[in-house]
Amino acid sequence: MTDLLSVRGVTKRFGGVVANQGISLAVPHGGIVGLIGPNGSGKTTLFNSIVGYHPIDAGSIALDGREISRLRVPEIARLGLARTFQQTRVFGKMSCLQNLLVSVPHVHEGLAAMCTRQPRAVTERAREVLRLAGLQDHLEQRAADLSFGQQKLLEIGMALMNEPKLLLLDEPTAGVNPVMIDSLIALLRDINARLGITLLVIEHNMRVMMQLAGYVYCLAHGTVLAQGSPAQITADSAVIEAYLGAQP
Numbered sequence: 001m002t003d004l005l006s007v008r009g010v011t012k013r014f015g016g017v018v019a020n021q022g023i024s025l026a027v028p029h030g031g032i033v034g035l036i037g038p039n040g041s042g043k044t045t046l047f048n049s050i051v052g053y054h055p056i057d058a059g060s061i062a063l064d065g066r067e068i069s070r071l072r073v074p075e076i077a078r079l080g081l082a083r084t085f086q087q088t089r090v091f092g093k094m095s096c097l098q099n100l101l102v103s104v105p106h107v108h109e110g111l112a113a114m115c116t117r118q119p120r121a122v123t124e125r126a127r128e129v130l131r132l133a134g135l136q137d138h139l140e141q142r143a144a145d146l147s148f149g150q151q152k153l154l155e156i157g158m159a160l161m162n163e164p165k166l167l168l169l170d171e172p173t174a175g176v177n178p179v180m181i182d183s184l185i186a187l188l189r190d191i192n193a194r195l196g197i198t199l200l201v202i203e204h205n206m207r208v209m210m211q212l213a214g215y216v217y218c219l220a221h222g223t224v225l226a227q228g229s230p231a232q233i234t235a236d237s238a239v240i241e242a243y244l245g246a247q248p
């Protein structure tokens with residue numbers, strides 16, 4: 001069976017900076033794949049390339065066997081791709097429920113269109129997603145009044161409104177306290193096991209990686225430095241050196 005996501009030889013330059021150079025990786029259907037690497041190694045750039053945020057300079061990106069590297073963000077989203085951001089993006093003045101409702105893709109074509117389309121089904125899904133995220137008691141609460149970790153949960157919920165096949169998460173646990181990290185791990189495992197959504201997760205916390213990912217790629221200087229099981233990666237001397245070498 002073809003992989004759900006197949007990245008082959010992707011190169012992305014910003015002027016003289018080669019942010020990604022000949023990166024290849026695969027995410028199997030139903031899997032959870034991790035992406036690690038020191039700051040500046042090109043992880044977020046790769047996500048931006050996959051979601052269609054910017055054109056790539058070389059290589060190919062296929063979703064479910066279909067080439068997507070020349071499509072744009074909304075077209076790729078419609079094919080079943082969603083992402084969360086390294087800097088959390090929720091609408092602070094809106095309630096949790098409203099945050100989910102405005103995340104439905106066709107809302108951008110006009111809020112009215114959504115309201116006349118199938119409000120009941122959309123609202124029902126939003127409630128279901130908030131339950132899954134453990135935010136059912138915060139439906140009407142302003143997102144700005146949630147804890148940072150809860151905002152992370154909400155942002156993942158927003159991505160789920162799209163009913164994606166593949167969800168890309170950019171450092172979902174960064175800056176989150178240990179108790180909330182466990183909630184995030186539980187949510188991600190649920191999303192994968194119960195909703196059948198495939199995950200590609202950028203994550204620095206190896207404890208989280210060990211609990212989540214079946215396979216991990218490590219980037220350094222825009223290329224794949226190592227790949228393997230989380231146990232293999234944590235024991236890999238080149239990986240350890242890349243991380244230590246990146247420290248001031």
Ligand SMILES: Nc1ncnc2c1ncn2[C@@H]1O[C@H](COP(=O)(O)OP(=O)(O)O)[C@@H](O)[C@H]1O
Nearest residue numbers: 014017019037038039040041042043044045046
């Ligand atoms: N929009 C951009 N314009 C110019 N340079 C960029 C841009 N985005 C990323 N870069 C550069 O690409 C490299 C990789 O960055 P990034 O993908 O954000 O790394 P990571 O997410 O692994 O920390 C860095 O040198 C960064 O400065």
Ligand SMILES: [Mg+2]
Nearest residue numbers: 043044045086
């Ligand atoms: Mg990044």
